[in-house]
Amino acid sequence: MPKETAVYTHGHHESVLRSHRWRTAANSAGYLLGELRPGMAVLDVGCGPGTITADLAALVAPGRVTAVDTGTGILEQAAAVAAERGLENVEFAVADVHALDFPDDSFDVVHAHQVLQHVGDPVQALREMRRVCQPGGVVAARDSDYAAMAWFPETPVLSEWQEVYRRVARANGGEPDAGRMLLSWARQAGFTDITPTAAAWCFATPETRAWWSGLWADRTTDSVYAELAVRGGHASTEQLTAFASTWRGWGAEDDGWFMVPHGEVLCRG
Numbered sequence: 001m002p003k004e005t006a007v008y009t010h011g012h013h014e015s016v017l018r019s020h021r022w023r024t025a026a027n028s029a030g031y032l033l034g035e036l037r038p039g040m041a042v043l044d045v046g047c048g049p050g051t052i053t054a055d056l057a058a059l060v061a062p063g064r065v066t067a068v069d070t071g072t073g074i075l076e077q078a079a080a081v082a083a084e085r086g087l088e089n090v091e092f093a094v095a096d097v098h099a100l101d102f103p104d105d106s107f108d109v110v111h112a113h114q115v116l117q118h119v120g121d122p123v124q125a126l127r128e129m130r131r132v133c134q135p136g137g138v139v140a141a142r143d144s145d146y147a148a149m150a151w152f153p154e155t156p157v158l159s160e161w162q163e164v165y166r167r168v169a170r171a172n173g174g175e176p177d178a179g180r181m182l183l184s185w186a187r188q189a190g191f192t193d194i195t196p197t198a199a200a201w202c203f204a205t206p207e208t209r210a211w212w213s214g215l216w217a218d219r220t221t222d223s224v225y226a227e228l229a230v231r232g233g234h235a236s237t238e239q240l241t242a243f244a245s246t247w248r249g250w251g252a253e254d255d256g257w258f259m260v261p262h263g264e265v266l267c268r269g
Contacts, residue, residue, distance in 0.1 A: 014218075017048075017049055017077075018211075018215045018218075020048045020049050020051070021049050021051055022051075022211075023048075023051050023052050023113070024051060024052060024055055025052050025055035025056055025059065026055070027201070028052055028113050028142065029052055029055075029056070029111065029113060029140070029142065030199065031140070031142065031197050031199065031264045031266065032109070032111060032138070032140040032266065033059070035109065035138050035140070035266065036056070036059045036060055036109065037060065037063075038059075038060060038061060038062065038063060039060065039062060039063040040060040040063040040108040040109055041060075041063055041064055041065075041066075041106065041107045041108050041109075042056055042057075042060055042063065042064070042065045042066070042107060042108065042109045042110075042111060043065075043066050043068070043100075043102070043106070043107040043109070043110045043111065043129075043132060043133075044056060044065055044066070044067045044068070044111050044112075045068055045095075045097050045100075045110065045111065045112040045115055045125075045129065046068070046069055046070075046097065046112055046113070046114070046115035046118075047067035047068060047069050047074075047075070047078050047092075048069065048074060048078065049074060049077045049078055049081060050067060050077065050078025050079070050080075050081040050082060050090075051081060052111075052113055053065055053067040053078055053081070053082065053090060054081050054082050054085050054087055054090070056111065057082065057087045057089050057090045058085070058087065060089075060109075061087075061089050062089060063089065063108075064089045064090070064091065065089060065090045065091075066090075066091050066092075066093065066102075066107070067090060067091070067092050067093075068092070068093050068094065068095035068097075068100075069092075069094065069095070070094065070095070070096065071094065072094060075092045075093075075094065078092060079092050097112070097115065097119060097125040097128060097129070098119065098120070098121055098124050098125055098128060099128065100128045100129075100131070100132050102132045103132070104131055104132065105132070105133070105134045105135065106132045106133075106134070107132055107133055107134065107137065108133075108134055108137045108138070109133070109137060109138050109139075109140065110129040110130075110132060110133045110137070110138070110139045110140070111139075111140045111141075112125075112129065112140070112141045112142075113141075113142050114142070114143055114144060115141070115143070116141055116143050116175075116178050116182065116185065117143045117144065117169070117174050117175050117176060117177075117178035117179075118169075118172075118174045119173075119174070120173045120174075122175065122178065122181075122185045123185050123188045123189050124189075126139065126141070126185055126186055126188075126189035126191070126267075127189045127190065129141075129189075130189055130190060130191065130267070135269070136268065136269075137268070138266055138267065138268055139186075139191070139265075139266075139267040139268075140264075140265070140266050140267070141182055141186070141264070141265050141267075142179075142182075142199075142262050142263070142264045142265075143178035143179045143182060143262060143263055144178070144179055144260050144261065144262050145176075145177050145178065145179030145180050145261050145262065145263060146162060146165060146166050146169070146176040146177055147162070147166065147176070147177045148177070148179070148180070148261045149162060149258070149259065149260055149261065150258075150259045150261075151250070151256070151257060151258040151259070152255065152256065152257045153250070153253060153255070153256070155246060155250055157242060157243060157246040158243075158246060158247070158250065160239075160243070161220065161243040161246070161247075164229060164234050164235045164239070164243070165225070167234045168225060168228055168229045168232060168234050168235075171228075171232050171234065172228060178263070179198070179261060179262050179263030180263055181263070182196065182263045182264070182265045183196040183263070183265055186265050186267050189267075191265075191267040191268070191269060192269055193267065193268040193269045194265055194266070194267050194268075195265065195266040195267075196263070196264065196265050197263075197264045197265075197266075198261060198262060198263055198264060199261075199262050199264060200259050200260060200261045200262065201259070201260040201262075202257070202258070202259050202260075203257075203258045203259075203260075204256065204257040204258070209250075209251045209252075209253070209256045209258070210251050210252075212251070212258060213247045213248055213250055213251025213252075213256075214247075214248070214251060216244075216247045217243075217244040217245075217247040217248050217251075218244070220240050220243045220244045220247065221240050221241060221243075221244045226240055
């Protein structure tokens, strides 16, 4: 697989978008919010269904947000979210983060949430994000780290799920443990002024356990990830069904707890 070619492991199945639509600037880009000002020009890379995009647009209005992703279908969903919120300062375009079709120094802020783990060349992606960011601007990236995910009760089948997911993601050209690598990638991309941080999502209430376990159960059997896992010989259909059943069982635990850690970088210069 060419270095800059990677398959998006999750696809856009409803179970995937169920997770993505939950994301907000507050729960997924808190490390960036202090940098935002009205009037800024922002590029949101890999915007998905656009819930974070819409939050960013509201925060920088009357500035503008340009939201890009790799396909028109998901951009139509993002545009619908912006329209529902009455936002008129967002525009959408298909783009490849490895070769952005924008002039140098176009944006005050360039943001990517859960993107670099899925691209073929994250360093080149960061170089492009740096190129289109104005001098003195900010490039912000946040990615999860699958190997560092933790849960209780300790369930061996979920450990198997974790290993299978990581194999599938790497076979598709991505890096599932990207969170811990962001600082290194940013340095390789030429940044010298970098603020690295970490944050986590936690699912431990009855409501959040049911939501998180349900979407992963569905994703494990019904999404593009499931097709890729079986086609690539990483898991059988029966094994994926067992993973899904275990996810649902974990979600019903009274003391169930799940943490998704994220690495974050704010880069200048």
